[in-house]
Amino acid sequence: MPYDVELPDGIESVYLQPTFQRGVVQAPSQTSYPSKSEIELALYRILTGNTDMHGKVIDASCLLTEIPQQDWKTSIEYWNWDFINSSKDLRIGETTLGEYFSCTNNICSASPPGDRGTAHEPDLVYAAMSSMAAKVKGRRLLLTSERGFIGLGPMAMxxxxxxxxxxxxNRPVVIRKxxxxxxxxxxxxxxxxxxxGLMEAEAARFSLFEQSTDLIFM
Structure with a gap:
């Protein structure tokens, strides 16, 4: 069940330069998520993996709503801010990534879907922040061109x-001819x-198994 990948540019250096290179490769505007709130929820689930560092499920809305740009580039605050800001012009549906997170030079505001303005316990916020920092390290955002799925893929894609x-x-993979x-x-x-949208046997909803193909891997 293949989908062509469109993706932003990737990471360059952790210390001496911005952690993530700027610029995007723009995918078509269609999306598999019917509403803006569903796109927001998809983004939060992607960025945290829906779990903390120990595999415990956390509410997606616990992702920190104000991500300061720290002076030290090894902090999780800076890492998360720079990951979002580096791809802020990536269009998802009719809206850019930056419009969901409202990135500025000093702050990246990400209001949780369905729970805007509600404070969370600091330990839950930190768990979500730590999970995001671990998930995005060595990764890129991707959009599929056929159905507009959002995801994180390997740096080498x-x-x-x-x-x-x-x-x-049990997980989707990025493959190359x-x-x-x-x-x-x-x-x-x-x-x-x-x-x-493709992590828990959702492929069956789209009758994707009817499009199955035998592949030879090297």
């Missing part, structure tokens, strides 16, 4: 790669990805 659901594998062998196309796995 690039435009033209495919997001695939492999039968028997390689050499023809005996007249047949071969593929290699670039890495696993987290794609909101």
């Amino acid at each position: 690039r435009p033209g790669d495919i997001v695939a659901v492999l039968i028997g594998h 390689t050499l023809l062998v005996g007249g047949r196309q071969t593929w290699r796995i670039v890495g696993e990805c987290f794609v909101e």
Whole structure:
């Protein structure tokens, strides 16, 4: 069940330069999430993986609503702010990523969907912040061009790669065409990805298994 990948530019250096390079590769404007609130929820689930560092499920709305840009670039506050700000022009549906998070030079405001303005326990906020910092490290945001799914993929992925659901594998993967062998196309796995809407057997909702294809991996 393949989908073409569109993605922003990636990470350059953690210390001496901005953590994440600026600029995006823009995907088409269609989206699999019917409303802005559902896109917001999808973003929060993607950025935290829906769990804390120990695998405990946390409410997506616990992600910190004010992410300060710290002076030290190894802090989780700076890491999270810079990840959002680096791809703020990426259009998701009819809205850019920056409009969901309202990034400025000093603050990145991310109001939780359905719970705006509500304070959360500091330990829950820190758990969500830590989880996001761990999830986005070495990752890029991706959008699929066919259905407009949002996700996080491996740093090594690039435009033209495919997001695939492999039968028997518990996570979607990014795959890439390689050499023809005996007249047949071969593929290699670039890495696993987290794609909101394809993580818990949702592929069956779209009758995607009717589009299944046998692939040869190298």
